[in-house]
Amino acid sequence: MDAQTARAADAASYFLIESKGNWAGPNAGTFLLDAAALAEAGHRVRVFLVEDGVLSAVGTDTPEIERLAAAGVEILVDDFSAAQRALGATKLSPHVRLAGMDVAAAALTQDGCRGVWH
Amino acid sequence: MTTTRTERGPSVLCVLDRAYRGAVEAQFFHALYGLLDLHGQFERMDVALRGAAVTMAVEEDVYRPSVRLGTMVLDTLPDYRGSVRDLVAEGFGVFVDEAAVTALGFAPEQLVAGTTCLDSAELAVRWPQYDQVWFV
Amino acid sequence: MATTMERRMWDLLLILTAAPHSSDVVTSALRLSQAVLDNGGSVRVWACGYATMMTQDTFGDTKLPNTRDPEGHYPSPSAIVQRMIADGQGRFAWIGCTACTEERGATHHIPQVRHRSPLRLAATVAGAKQTLYLGGA
Numbered sequence: 190m191d192a193q194t195a196r197a198a199d200a201a202s203y204f205l206i207e208s209k210g211n212w213a214g215p216n217a218g219t220f221l222l223d224a225a226a227l228a229e230a231g232h233r234v235r236v237f238l239v240e241d242g243v244l245s246a247v248g249t250d251t252p253e254i255e256r257l258a259a260a261g262v263e264i265l266v267d268d269f270s271a272a273q274r275a276l277g278a279t280k281l282s283p284h285v286r287l288a289g290m291d292v293a294a295a296a297l298t299q300d301g302c303r304g305v306w307h
Numbered sequence: 308m309t310t311t312r313t314e315r316g317p318s319v320l321c322v323l324d325r326a327y328r329g330a331v332e333a334q335f336f337h338a339l340y341g342l343l344d345l346h347g348q349f350e351r352m353d354v355a356l357r358g359a360a361v362t363m364a365v366e367e368d369v370y371r372p373s374v375r376l377g378t379m380v381l382d383t384l385p386d387y388r389g390s391v392r393d394l395v396a397e398g399f400g401v402f403v404d405e406a407a408v409t410a411l412g413f414a415p416e417q418l419v420a421g422t423t424c425l426d427s428a429e430l431a432v433r434w435p436q437y438d439q440v441w442f443v
Numbered sequence: 444m445a446t447t448m449e450r451r452m453w454d455l456l457l458i459l460t461a462a463p464h465s466s467d468v469v470t471s472a473l474r475l476s477q478a479v480l481d482n483g484g485s486v487r488v489w490a491c492g493y494a495t496m497m498t499q500d501t502f503g504d505t506k507l508p509n510t511r512d513p514e515g516h517y518p519s520p521s522a523i524v525q526r527m528i529a530d531g532q533g534r535f536a537w538i539g540c541t542a543c544t545e546e547r548g549a550t551h552h553i554p555q556v557r558h559r560s561p562l563r564l565a566a567t568v569a570g571a572k573q574t575l576y577l578g579g580a
Contacts, residue, residue, distance in 0.1 A: 376477050383518075
């Protein structure tokens with residue numbers, strides 16, 4: 190086993206909220222790579238895209254989204270932020286799904302869930 | 308003796324490249340409202356939407372400018388598309404950056420009627436037509 | 444005889460340091476708060492930086508008039524927070540960081556705001572099951 194890989198018993202559960210993303214400026218999207226690295230190390234990772242972060246879900250070939258999906262990360266897109274930005278009029282990655290803030294609330298109040306906001 | 312100032316301000320191109328700067332706290336008081344409210348003071352005022360701000364000019368029918376907080380339904384959140392339509396109706400030139408529109412998977416035909424989808428470089432070479440350029 | 448004092452644990456603490464009118468972070472924070480409240484949970488907001496502006500009593504109940512809709516009703520940020528605190532019936536609370544409050548000169552909070560020194564930040568974090576830091580001050 191890779192020394193960097195968490196054993197099942199040590200694996201943490203992360204709920205990572207991305208409010209900036211690739212459209213918010215240089216390096217703003219790096220947080221999604223942090224998420225991918227955690228998932229690839231064996232931790233449970235869920236990502237919630239909100240505000241300008243939802244723009245990272247646009248299109249079918251965003252490298253960060255592809256890498257997250259390959260690592261088994263569940264990628265949620267805030268429905269309010271998506272509607273605000275007219276994303277119903279464009280194509281989102283097949284790896285994401287729209288979710289309400291209630292999903293974020295439920296996840297963050299689960300025992301053992303570690304939340305991080307970017 | 309009293310004097311009345313009737314002098315109008317310069318012609319200005321306002322470039323908006325940061326959108327969505329407050330909903331609950333801002334409500335009507337967002338950047339496009341400011342332009343609508345003030346443009347009568349100026350000889351001419353046009354707007355260019357760039358980056359994520361181009362989404363404010365994309366027509367759609369899902370967004371409702373409303374959120375429930377406690378027992379309050381706050382239905383006065385910004386209506387950006389409505390404001391873009393108002394800009395057009397009130398004589399602003401509204402330019403929307405083509406590169407951002409296409410990068411976000413939209414087609415120029417999806418933009419609010421009366422706006423102009425324009426290449427970034429083409430917009431820059433129009434700067435000399437204005438007395439001032441403001442990034443708002 | 445030693446006694447133990449039971450400490451209240453909040454479900455979610457939001458350390459809100461990003462400024463209003465800078466992004467939609469305040470809206471997201473309040474939407475998330477409401478979702479937790481709807482789920483039966485409890486939420487505390489610790490307002491730092493210019494987020495301390497949200498609860499200034501100088502706003503009054505309504506925003507400035509909308510020149511394009513002079514008859515419209517637009518509640519002020521402090522009125523919205525006040526309403527959420529009242530509706531939350533003890534499950535929604537707002538703390539104003541005293542240092543940021545002083546630093547910004549934003550010292551006139553509505554009475555529902557609890558004033559806390561940043562020296563009590565760690566204790567406040569320890570009083571919550573989940574903490575999110577919404578940076579940007």
